[in-house]
Amino acid sequence: MADFAKSTVPRFSVEVYQNEYLPEGGREVNAIVTVTSTGGGTTGGMPIPAIPAPAPALDEGGGPARDQGGPAPRAAVVIMVDCSGSMDYPPAKMRNARDATAAAIDAIRDGVAFAVVAGTHKVEEVFPGGGRLATADPATRARAKDALRRLSADGGTAIGTWLRLADRLLASADVPIRHGILLTDGRNEHEEPGELRAALKACAGRFTCDARGVGTDWEVKEVTGIASALLGTADIVADPSDLAALTADFTRMMDAAMGKEVADVGLRVWTPLGAEVAFVKQVAPTVEDLTDRRAEAGARAGDYPTGSWGDESRDYHLCVRVPTAEVGQEMLAARVSLVLPQHDGGLPATLTQGLVRAVWTEDMVASTAMNPQVAHYTGQTELAQVIQQGLDARKAGDMDGATAKLGRAVQLASTSGNEGTAKLLAKVVDVVDAATGTVRLKAKVAEADEMTLETRSTKTVRVKK
Incomplete structure (x- = not known):
């Protein structure tokens, strides 16, 4: 049995909403599974396996970052800022992007590992540099914001290279929460579409990423595709001169990232012999089809990724096809569990579970009612x-x-x-x-x-x- 640390994660609960009644010959069972996590941090949460302390982050000069005291940081974040030539039209766009990024840096919690990169047709580590992460404190945040002021717009756009660098930086931190924030104003024109797809495939499951488009010269499907693949959010700041909107959005994104307490939570669906999962979709707060992301998890079970969690609630639509049965029979159509990987290589911990039922009836009113x-x-x-x-x-x-x-x-x-x-x-x-x-x-x-x-x-x- 794994050792447990004093640190905690939110307490998860599952509620299942469905009409369990099927007509004679009916096979399709639909249910909404509401997953809620509450009480993260140090109160009300569930104990989780101890996580090794991260390797020491370095300050800008290459030495160890100042000790924050208290528990080791459990999160790392990389901010990717588009610095392509189009960011200079109008000039306020680059200036406002720098200011919004500075506001996001101010929202990074003390002790969190972080870095800032500038993206063009190549990618550059703006802070701290040298393939490292800095540990957030007043001094490193100030140096990061000073480095931002030196950014200028020049070059093209190759987002796949930005994501791969973010992945390498985040992988250097031995923490459970790894998050990226990406800001772009243009289309991914300086690498082949296959390169971005390959980068997203390589990064999926390794970190989550929020993506933002500034202005109207970027491609919606590219930005939303990045957020979808990396289980983050996508949005638009249509007016690049609206510093208040850009700053507020960046600050909200960082606040949300800082509120995450546990990563890599899987939605595990077990079905009995003869039953199969037709689809699994997140339906709140956004629609995201998870069906094709299934990872087999033993006999008749599969895990669907849900990303990182803080105090929040999400809804999932599960559709299961079951074998036909006679009127009056009932069966367990699916067992839905929230599972958390063990860092010692042991079996995943089950956080909570809910049951989906099927009951065959000749009552047409009951079987045709929609939950x-x-x-x-x-x-x-x-x-x-x-x-x-x-x-x-x-x-x-x-x-x-x-x-x-x-x-x-x-x-x-x-x-x-x-x-x-x-x-x-x-x-x-x-x-x-x-x-x-x-x-x-x-x-x-x-x-x-x-x-x-x-x-x-x-x-x-x-x-x-």
């Missing part, structure tokens, strides 16, 4: 899909297709109470009747409004209690 949570998130997933389809159709010149898809999106946003998405849709279409999804495409749409809708299309709202 409210399942119905809500089925609609939220469709909402994200039809927004993307509608915008793609609009770009392709298919105005009838775009009108139909975005009209359906307006209808879904209205019925589910997703006011944020409804407001973004209203900047792209004129809403005639939200209840029926009757809309007209606007003749002119600001590029920033279209990109904001596309970037934030996967954000969902939770079921109203």
Whole structure:
């Protein structure tokens, strides 16, 4: 049995929402699994296996960083700042990026290992340099911000090289929480698309990363693809001259990263003989399909990555296909567990679990009723899909297709109470009747409004209690 440290992680709980009743011959079981973590830090959490102390971080001069006292830092973060030539147009863009990054550095907790890199068609370690991480304290934060002031815009964009350097730096810290923050204003034009895909594949599961696009000259699918692959968030700061918005967003990102207490939590789904998982999707706070990320975990079990956790709650949609059975029979369709890897190589620790059931009935009212949570998130997933389809159709010149898809999106946003998405849709279409999804495409749409809708299309709202 592993030794346990005094440090704790949030206490996890699982709630399962479903209609367990199936008609005779029915095979598909749907459930919403709500995972909640509370009480991280030093109170209310669950003990976890002791983690070896990280190798000493170095200060800018190459010597050991000043001892912070207290427990060893459990997190490391690398900030990647786009310094390509386009960041100088307008000049305020580079200046504001430096200032926002400085604000993020101020939000790094004492004792956390960190580094700053500048990204162009090549990548440069801005601070501390030498393939090292610094340990955050007032002195190292001040030196990092001083190094930021010397950044200038020049060169191209090769994001895969930025991510690979971040991975090497983060791997040098023996800590459980490894996080990246990436800011870009342009398209990844100075490396082949396959190079970015290969970098994302190599980095997946090694660190999480939030990605931000500044202005309107970047590619939405590139930035959201980075966040998706690395289980982070994606968003847009459409106006690069809006220092307050950029600074607030960078500070929020860093605060969220500093709030994480445990990494590499897996959602383990076990199914009985004859049953199989059709899909697993995160559906709140954003839609993220995890189905293809399954890692086998023994007989009839698979783990789906969920990334890092602090005090928060997320919802997952699980669909299981079960063997047919006679009316009156019931079975355990799936067992859903939260598991945490052991650092001593032992079996993963089970943090909590929930059960998904199947009961066959001849009561048509019972078997055709849709659980409210399942119905809500089925609609939220469709909402994200039809927004993307509608915008793609609009770009392709298919105005009838775009009108139909975005009209359906307006209808879904209205019925589910997703006011944020409804407001973004209203900047792209004129809403005639939200209840029926009757809309007209606007003749002119600001590029920033279209990109904001596309970037934030996967954000969902939770079921109203």
